[in-house]
């Protein structure tokens with residue numbers, strides 16, 4: 321069972337930010353350092369201004385009386401800072417040079433530290449993305465098969481990539497932005513507040529206006545980001561479907577149709593993106609407009625203060641300068657609060673996945689091996705409304721080969737999935753040596769089975785790795801043995817690269833029969849005590865079928881086997897044939913018994929003969 325579940329927003333922050341506390345601490349220290357250094361900037365500029373204005377041609381008009389006030393008062397900031405440099409001599413030239421050098425060093429340090437901060441913040445973002453993705457994948461892979469049949473794989477891909485990234489952006493850059501801008505707002509705010517009450521009010525107003533814009537933009541940004549992520553997911557689903565079914569679209573000459581489908585997905589994404597951008601790109605100019613109003617406002621307040629004599633010329637220049645410095649962080653801070661919404665949109669997508677609970681749950685026991693039998697007792701199952709299996713009961717004894725036969729859609733593959741516990745029955749139960757399947761841990765239980773499923777899917781990897789499929793406890797010998805058993809060794813070694821041949825996406829570079837034999841080798845490589853073969857011989861010509869038949873006979877000799885096969889040759893050997901129709905058991909018996917008494921079975925056999933006859937006569 322998965323340990324994941326839906327999170328609240330703060331739980332999410334704690335869960336993924338906490339393991340990164342060192343980086344976040346480093347980022348906080350770095351950001352604060354750069355902010356403090358940046359705080360020195362107005363002081364240096366004021367000192368330069370003060371030194372310049374003391375020159376004969378630039379003497380300002382009436383300077384107010386130097387009534388000692390706050391050390392941050394912009395009226396006296398310049399003279400105070402320049403005063404600190406008096407030990408190096410009273411020569412303005414020397415002081416200006418020194419101030420220029422200090423300014424350069426300060427600017428270089430701030431830029432350097434900010435660069436480092438950005439790198440740390442990107443590191444936090446990438447790591448947080450990784451953590452979120454790992455957890456998501458772990459959760460998703462723990463869900464039962466049924467979940468995946470309801471979700472589109474392209475959608476899932478998009479949730480794991482785009483939504484996770486979107487969420488993680490919040491943990492790095494947003495944190496940095498908030499610290500960075502808060503520190504600067506505070507520092508520049510102190511300068512302004514120390515200089516004029518009116519300016520303080522002006523700054524407050526500015527913050528108020530900027531955050532009103534944030535309030536206005538929050539909702540549309542959240543909504544439109546969500547829609548954009550959904551459109552991205554839809555596009556990735558369509559792309560994935562197109563490329564995985566390229567053979568079908570080519571065979572049917574349906575390229576135009578596919579192009580249209582893709583075109584409309586792309587259009588959907590473009591439209592969603594445009595809608596988002598319309599709000600997103602509205603933000604910057606809207607803020608710039610508010611900023612220019614604010615600048616003018618600050619300028620007028622400053623002029624008024626100058627007129628009242630509470631501000632010197634130097635103070636006025638510094639006033640406007642620091643006012644401008646203050647606008648940027650306020651602007652960015654308000655922006656960050658808008659983009660928290662985008663983060664929330666990504667987070668919502670992830671949370672919807674985390675909220676899904678696996679329907680098939682682990683029990684406490686670990687299944688070792690089959691000693692007596694697997695029993696199905698009154699099993700009922702449906703995927704939705706219509707029953708697919710109804711009151712199915714039979715035994716599979718150790719060492720027995722049980723064949724499931726029946727028309728298409730009878731429920732054979734579903735029954736195999738129930739035995740494998742990919743689904744739990746709605747009613748009734750499956751007992752493994754007398755113990756209900758729900759008592760076992762799924763992983764260990766399924767490892768007792770070797771499965772060749774109806775669509776023997778291979779992975780884009782070498783033949784060798786496809787046979788081994790993640791089993792680290794097996795050797796090269798096992799791979800060769802399995803390939804020989806499955807009659808695959810010969811054709812594999814005939815490839816120039818042998819077992820290192822890449823089979824292509826889903827095994828597309830192999831013939832149907834070859835693919836099936838690799839899949840059989842994969843099923844038997846770990847010597848599982850129980851085999852499930854779903855139509856293992858359906859894709860083979862008569863020669864390969866014979867080869868596979870020999871292989872299957874050899875394999876199931878020592879194993880318990882559940883074989884779903886339309887081919888009579890396979891069924892003939894069965895210890896027990898279960899005839900299914902419409903989800904119900906029609907009869908159970910050996911071939912000889914059934915051929916006489918079961919009409920459906922006899923009909924199926926007849927159809928088989930006709931089919932074989934038709935093929936061999938053509």
Ligand SMILES: Nc1ncnc2c1ncn2[C@@H]1O[C@H](COP(=O)(O)OP(=O)(O)OP(=O)(O)O)[C@@H](O)[C@H]1O
Nearest residue numbers: 469703704708727728729730731732733734735774
């Ligand atoms: N994932 C699913 N969701 C909903 N219905 C399903 C699903 N898989 C199968 N079914 C339905 O369940 C019924 C039984 O399907 P199943 O695949 O078990 O048949 P089958 O006997 O293996 O057929 P075939 O011989 O064609 O492989 C069918 O009516 C099918 O449409």
Ligand SMILES: [Mg+2]
Nearest residue numbers: 732733734774
């Ligand atoms: Mg089937």
